[in-house]
Amino acid sequence: MSAVQRGILQRSTVDAVRLVTVREIQARLRSKAFVVSAVILLVMVVAGIVVAGIVGKSTANATTPVAVVSGVTLPSSDGLDVTRTSDRAAAEQLVRDGEVDAAIVPDGGQLGFRVVGLDSAPTDVVQALSVSPEVDLLDPGALPPGLVSLVGIAFGVVFFASAVTFGQSIAQSVVEEKSTRVVEILMAAIPARALLAGKVIGNSVMALGQIVAIAVAAAVALAVTGQDNLFTLLGPSALWFVGFFAVGFVLIAALFAASAALVSRQEDVGSVTTPVMMLLMIPYFLIVFAADDPTILGIMSYVPFSAPIGMPVRIFLGTAEWWEPLLSLVVVAASALVVVLLGARVYENALLRTGGRVKLAEAIRG
């Protein structure tokens, strides 16, 4: 091949990849099922944050209404919504009417007042009036453990949902071209690798777009509901998550495309992509059940499939050195490259074999 020919071929391959990419994105956007599920995922994330914000705020600012007879001095009125009354009878009447939860009336005892409830001891009021000693912790945990596993699960769910959604859509689009036989026309026009590249890029762009949209919506929702501290806490790990997802999804996309190329009918997509789904489910379950085990989390943060979840969680926990995410990202990128090259080979060799299921070994050998 002459240099000129090679030049033409390279330029036309780039054009072909771009055309395929755009078509993939259009086909995805044209699918109502896709648009609806994307919107639902987005709404769920925002709704979760908003509900968490409202619940958090209402417990923090909750006050208990009490009636206090004039002349009684309270040590502190924090958490109490005080209504002054002239005498004990008026205060008790307010309790009976349900206007207040308790009445605080004068008493000759040590405190100088007592609490009157309706049918049970009003613990909120008792607690508000109690004096508790100061407590010092020698080894304070940086973050509440509940929050850590929640963040882990959130990353896990978003990663799993997006990877499966877009991985499956790649698989379906590969098999659609095989089952409708349009693939032969495509292969006569452009190299199989350009077709694969366009599919992987198109779906990666869509997947990444969804992840970024979720991240932005989550950030806005956190800011609007006044949970800025959580936002600051989550920011760096969320950014790394997006970065890891971008690279990690290319690997997953290549796996889905290569597996799907082995079959020719939509009915067979499920069975042929099961191994890939299993691979994706392992990190998801690990993060749910083993997020508090530093060893498992450490391993997860370097294994290509689980690094997009494992490393951001470690960054969130503050247990990762500054160079660790970079190293892990290099590991993920390198394995993505290997998988893409191998996947492209399988894809290229299996694409024109219709009929039965192509054996993986045969597809690799060519």
Add this chain to the structure above:
Amino acid sequence: MLSIEGVTKHFGERQVLDDVGFTVGRGRLTGFVGGNGAGKTTTMRIMLGVLDADSGTVAIDGVPIGPADRRRFGYMPEERGLYPKMPVAEQVTYLARLHGVDRRTATTRTTELLERLELGAHATDPVEKLSLGNQQRVQVAAALAHRPEVLVLDEPFSGLDPMAVDTVLGVLRETAADGVPVLFSSHQLDVVERLCDDVVVIAGGRIRAAGPQDELRRNAGPAAWEILVADDVAWLRDEPGVTIRAFDGGYALFEADESVAQTVLQRAVARGGVASFGARVPRLSEVFTEVVR
């Protein structure tokens, strides 16, 4: 001129093509005939670069072609295929653009071609909503929208209704008339006989015959003649150098060389009542049966 030379191909242990070579001239419709499994589709796929040959070359005007040249081919595979949910015009434009045509040109040509193929009314319909015959026409449009410099069609007429056959045929003739080498395969020998300037016959992965159709037919087997006279031609049996192949009252089909045939004609004229006399050119199907034997 498109030429293919010394192409061999194995699928595993099985050899499917053995030293395949022939040419497709510019401006000529070339028919590619052979039984099922003879190697037609494999040969065409190799020409299109969809499949790699074990050895051999495909060349245009003597220059071996690479992937960049193949984008200027038009191809209609035997296994038809389009995106079912993609609208007709958008799909044809997309495929033209994959062949390197810019957006505006692709759009204009698509509109023209859809009109020409009587699909104008369906331009915005998804392909799956069209009748099968119309889907076939879209397939033809997909092979032509980028104005290919070489056109290769695998069984273009199978599945077409008679009206569609005429439309498609018209388009193919126009394309050939523009100087494009057109190769199409078919197992319908009568169609090939009616349409093709040149014929290539393949059997068992080997080319058995190739060349202009009339030449192939004329040279197939011993010269044969037909005669029709008013009365009986039984006297023909006693003529030296004549072998009768068919006989029915005043009609006879016989083999003889040129000079013997002339003698027969003179005798017949002398006897009177000659209605017709002529050389009988074998049907393509006869040529086919003979060369693949």
